[in-house]
Amino acid sequence: MLKILLLNPPHPEAKGFTREGRCTQEAGVWATQWPPVSLATTATFLENDGHQIKIIDCPAIGMNRQILKNELGRFSPDMVFWNTATPTLSHDLDLGHLIKNVSPHATTGVIGTHVTALPESALNFPGIDVVIRNEPEQTIREICFHPGSSWRKINGISYRSSDSGKIRHNSQRTFLKADSIPAPAWHLLDLSPYRLPLKGRPFLIVAPTRGCPFACSFCTASLYYGRKPRQRPVKKVVDEIENNMRQFSIFDFFIWADTFTADNNYVENFCREIKKRDLKIRWTCNSRVDTVNKKLLTEMKSAGLWMISFGLESADDAILEKSGKKINTAQSRLAVNNAHAVGLKVSGHFIFGLPGENSRSMARTLDLAMELPLDIAQFYTAAPFPGTALYAMAANRGWISRDDGCSQNQASMHLPDLTPGQVDAFTRRAYKKFYLRLKILLNLFSMLEPGALTGIGIGLKRFLGWTLHKNSG
Numbered sequence: 001m002l003k004i005l006l007l008n009p010p011h012p013e014a015k016g017f018t019r020e021g022r023c024t025q026e027a028g029v030w031a032t033q034w035p036p037v038s039l040a041t042t043a044t045f046l047e048n049d050g051h052q053i054k055i056i057d058c059p060a061i062g063m064n065r066q067i068l069k070n071e072l073g074r075f076s077p078d079m080v081f082w083n084t085a086t087p088t089l090s091h092d093l094d095l096g097h098l099i100k101n102v103s104p105h106a107t108t109g110v111i112g113t114h115v116t117a118l119p120e121s122a123l124n125f126p127g128i129d130v131v132i133r134n135e136p137e138q139t140i141r142e143i144c145f146h147p148g149s150s151w152r153k154i155n156g157i158s159y160r161s162s163d164s165g166k167i168r169h170n171s172q173r174t175f176l177k178a179d180s181i182p183a184p185a186w187h188l189l190d191l192s193p194y195r196l197p198l199k200g201r202p203f204l205i206v207a208p209t210r211g212c213p214f215a216c217s218f219c220t221a222s223l224y225y226g227r228k229p230r231q232r233p234v235k236k237v238v239d240e241i242e243n244n245m246r247q248f249s250i251f252d253f254f255i256w257a258d259t260f261t262a263d264n265n266y267v268e269n270f271c272r273e274i275k276k277r278d279l280k281i282r283w284t285c286n287s288r289v290d291t292v293n294k295k296l297l298t299e300m301k302s303a304g305l306w307m308i309s310f311g312l313e314s315a316d317d318a319i320l321e322k323s324g325k326k327i328n329t330a331q332s333r334l335a336v337n338n339a340h341a342v343g344l345k346v347s348g349h350f351i352f353g354l355p356g357e358n359s360r361s362m363a364r365t366l367d368l369a370m371e372l373p374l375d376i377a378q379f380y381t382a383a384p385f386p387g388t389a390l391y392a393m394a395a396n397r398g399w400i401s402r403d404d405g406c407s408q409n410q411a412s413m414h415l416p417d418l419t420p421g422q423v424d425a426f427t428r429r430a431y432k433k434f435y436l437r438l439k440i441l442l443n444l445f446s447m448l449e450p451g452a453l454t455g456i457g458i459g460l461k462r463f464l465g466w467t468l469h470k471n472s473g
């Protein structure tokens with residue numbers, strides 16, 4: 001039996017921060033701290049194998065490096081694995097140094113889309129022994145089956161050779177079969193920090209499917225879960241929901257998947273199963289605008305869906321075309337209007353600064369956001385994450401000068417028609433113009449629930465702090 005520590009490491013500026021496959025985000029007014037589903041699912045496998053597991057989600061509980069160091073000393077793990085993300089990369093990787101100082105005998109490994117695309121970026125840090133490429137569960141499990149140094153032969157990893165010091169990349173691992181993906185071991189975490197924004201209610205993530213066949217130029221989804229969609233059996237997914245209700249008294253769920261609504265039949269079966277069992281739950285999910293219609297949305301609402309998020313990205317069809325998103329503005333309008341018409345709250349996600357962007361196209365995107373019946377809008381800056389087509393284009397054309405540090409909260413690409421500063425300035429303007437409208441503010445207040453005040457206070461403080469910080473820059 002090994003002692004294994006699974007970590008979401010501290011944020012460099014002690015902010016809330018989610019690192020989860022293609023999704024990396026700072027906690028804010030709407031973006032909240034997500035329960036670390038990859039770590040908790042890995043923990044299920046490891047616990048079943050008889051290991052002693054500890055999961056620490058540092059940003060969720062406000063744990064800084066010093067406290068983490070003390071915790072490492074107390075637990076004295078044999079293996080430590082942690083999540084990394086492009087925006088916090090060097091800080092995340094440098095953690096290996098701290099871990100080796102406290103637990104020199106521990107094997108250290110990192111997961112995440114950036115290190116999957118560029119394993120060398122991690123292995124140049126001497127505190128990191130192994131990079132786990134793509135989805136982490138089975139690879140971590142096999143490393144733990146082979147302690148010492150025999151793990152070096154397994155698939156799905158990159159590492160430094162112990163004799164020559166050269167970096168080696170073992171073969172790709174086959175992705176997990178959908179029906180072998182277990183429920184996350186949430187019992188290993190204190191779930192109280194995970195709260196829905198504006199609502200304040202505790203929530204959990206349930207991941208029914210993995211994999212995305214689309215090839216949006218800016219997205220890292222395929223680096224984590226691959227391109228082939230894998231659907232977990234509906235019965236198992238709903239069993240997991242029911243168990244979470246019973247075991248943790250949680251009734252709110254974020255159905256997290258790359259392409260949940262891509263297969264309408266699967267979604268309808270999921271909704272039918274929830275209604276058949278008469279589960280009184282509320283849930284939200286992400287979707288693509290070209291995969292929903294009024295009938296499906298009505299069915300989803302009747303099974304407890306209360307909000308749906310669409311990646312609308314841009315109001316410029318030429319930009320959408322170039323991005324590989326394979327949607328157009330007419331589809332965006334139809335999906336948002338349909339969702340609103342059946343009584344769902346709707347969140348729209350937009351990206352400023354994709355290739356082909358200029359100040360006129362950004363203005364059109366903002367106009368679209370203001371015109372549609374959206375309850376929430378998130379405005380991101382295009383981020384050339386390593387491993388994406390956008391990264392290859394940006395690197396080839398000299399739009400970026402470095403691989404790490406880019407984020408969806410701060411532009412980094414020098415496009416032919418726009419500087420990063422112009423994209424950032426427009427993003428700030430978009431937030432102000434969208435949210436500083438009476439109907440939006442009244443709507444947000446109407447969504448508030450008792451118990452949400454603490455969460456809202458933290459969120460607003462972060463948002464205002466962010467806005468003031470940017471404005472003063």
Ligand code: SF4
Nearest residue numbers: 212214216219221258
């Ligand atoms: S549809 Fe596009 S943005 Fe959504 S998960 Fe797939 S590749 Fe990513």
